[in-house]
Amino acid sequence: MTTRRELEREFRKELIARAAHRLFSSSSYEAITVEDIARGAEFGKGTIYQYFASKEEILAYVVCRGINRLCRDIEEQCLGQPDIRSALNTLMALQYRFHREHGHLFLSLLRRKLDGSLDPELFNVIRQKLKKKTELTATLLEQGIRAGIFVPVDSYKLARILENVIKGFILEDMEKRFPEADAEQDLEFIRLVLSEGIMLHGGRKTNGEAKEQ
Amino acid sequence: MTTRRELEREFRKELIARAAHRLFSSSSYEAITVEDIARGAEFGKGTIYQYFASKEEILAYVVCRGINRLCRDIEEQCLGQPDIRSALNTLMALQYRFHREHGHLFLSLLRRKLDGSLDPELFNVIRQKLKKKTELTATLLEQGIRAGIFVPVDSYKLARILENVIKGFILEDMEKRFPEADAEQDLEFIRLVLSEGIMLHGGRKTNGEAKEQ
Amino acid sequence: MTTRRELEREFRKELIARAAHRLFSSSSYEAITVEDIARGAEFGKGTIYQYFASKEEILAYVVCRGINRLCRDIEEQCLGQPDIRSALNTLMALQYRFHREHGHLFLSLLRRKLDGSLDPELFNVIRQKLKKKTELTATLLEQGIRAGIFVPVDSYKLARILENVIKGFILEDMEKRFPEADAEQDLEFIRLVLSEGIMLHGGRKTNGEAKEQ
Amino acid sequence: MTTRRELEREFRKELIARAAHRLFSSSSYEAITVEDIARGAEFGKGTIYQYFASKEEILAYVVCRGINRLCRDIEEQCLGQPDIRSALNTLMALQYRFHREHGHLFLSLLRRKLDGSLDPELFNVIRQKLKKKTELTATLLEQGIRAGIFVPVDSYKLARILENVIKGFILEDMEKRFPEADAEQDLEFIRLVLSEGIMLHGGRKTNGEAKEQ
DNA sequence: CATGAATGAGTTTTCATTCAT
């Protein structure tokens, strides 16, 4: 049962998370103070702590939100689609957007974990969700394998590879200048790599699409 | 002209950088204090500032050192080699190791840049060096293209793609558990992606190597 | 006249005070938040402020309650008793229990007074009640003096001395480990001191009771 | 070996402790901020943390200092004195002064321990020192017992009784108004209690000294 | 009356950097 109280509470928590995500993205998790978030959400500093036990928990919450949304989108827009190739394109675009919007938060989480300063429980929750995300991806790839579109390897590994390639491109964008990065071109490259690699094999292959940009 | 003075100075700077890199890798740049570095290098805290203007500069220096070494290694071990395929393998292993050892430092640098808290000059120096690194990689790929091994696309772009794929795998390692990551297996996957992608093309391709692990 | 309203109000105030005292005793006044008290009394946080103007006032109220009860007990169980020696024993036991249960609250009150952060009015109320408590004690001692049991000194001073000795032992208990302190043994020592002191006088005195524990 | 460095360091630590004690005594441990202490010792706030790991540690240090000094004083001024009665008077005066000056700090320490918020290690150190203090007191009382001045009971227990009585009087002073408390009169009462108690025994005793004040 | 959401003043602690010796 969800009372009005709980609904309102959830709504406000969402408002705070939204403000936090916006601010984190405009600079970085570590550069934003709890007070900044409070102001951004039009609350007092203390109020934030009624919804989140710590600044770290805000970070984890925002990341979870992102993963959840991505999983939902994959389920709704990719799985069960008749056209597997098109579903795959959608999947890549969704993952790309996800990493664009949450990748940096991830890195913050990661660093804190490497420090040992991150509450392990928080990280575990995230890890579980990420696993689920990869599994959803693997589900789609499995269908692709059956349809003869993908190489017949373990689909979970394939999913990880796909994710890693995307992450690598996101990282390059961050190194350059985040906002202007051209998603479409990135995705083009990603598709190229994933579909054919970049090496020729005994002259069999002609790669007509990969023209100079 | 380099006097004995200057040589000694350079040597001590190197000692400090070495200690710093070791400490950074054991946890993270932000978790290590200048005092930790000083003790690690067996100097007093104040002494560090005789060699580096700021903690940030130590970070940048360590990263530069890594890039320089990588560039030297590429030049010595890859360029000018008769066997291009083998040179490429070496290149990938070198880049992989570089990102393994310096990737996290990069992320720290990156975040500070996104904050706006990083001295832009420092970042520019790094950016230049990175560009040079990519150019060296491109040089090798160019040879590969001429030899018909690589797809005949702009070699610089090809180099970026190669780097991105490697970075993506490094990131996955960090998310899991840094120390145990299996470099050899990662490289196997990377080679697989780069050489063939993971999608089949109208039955033309048989992918015999990509067995279950 | 006391309406039902007022009675109910008084009753709820009592409930809150009871919960507060229980919580304070389990750790300390300063470690317990108003919210803890509210939950302990099964009320909302805001409700507490309908019965008490401040957290401090709860403290004062609890202490007053304790003193009132002690005074009532002294009047009922000690004064007017035919056997003065037995009445005295009862008195000491009552005072001992009072300080056991309220001593720490006292110290909190005390500290705030020393800070200057305690509302002086609250402290005055307490001081008055304490004075009354000492006067009741003095009344009993007065009877004892007339009966030749106590040294014929100012009875009020005698009462203070008696109280101080008890307080000193309570303090020792707190320093050790509060819960296990042996009240009976403490009272034995207290009686010993009060009745004979611990010094011999020209061999007049033989202290048969004071055996090794 | 104590280098000049260490000596200077010790000296500055002492300065800080002195300032802290002064401030604590003028109001209370909890009302004084670390910044107050820093200003009081004419240092910057951060400097304090070069000498003490936490505010709590300052408190413990100040208390230890007090106990150490008391022990030294007892050893120098009481033990080995030919006149035991006079040595006892000195002892009582020393203990009285100690509790006057450090009693409130004790209570702060005590409360934190009851909370569970005090580092147990710190408390243990203090407990050890206190035990040593009581043992020194017991040593003197032992001599008194042998000389037939004290009741022949376990000297350690006797020492605790003596301390408790003093503490009880100190507490009364604190409840009243700290600065004006009349030490001489307090000690008079304490001596009275300890030497004879306040009860008569079958008419044997005439208490000529205990006149109206 | 009862409630719990909102508030922000206040405190401890960390650490990069400076500077006198």
Added chain:
DNA sequence: GATGAATGAAAACTCATTCAT
């Protein structure tokens, strides 16, 4: 040059109290 003592800005977090519903 080398050192470590001094510094203070900055930030997370707590909690008594208020107030709209």
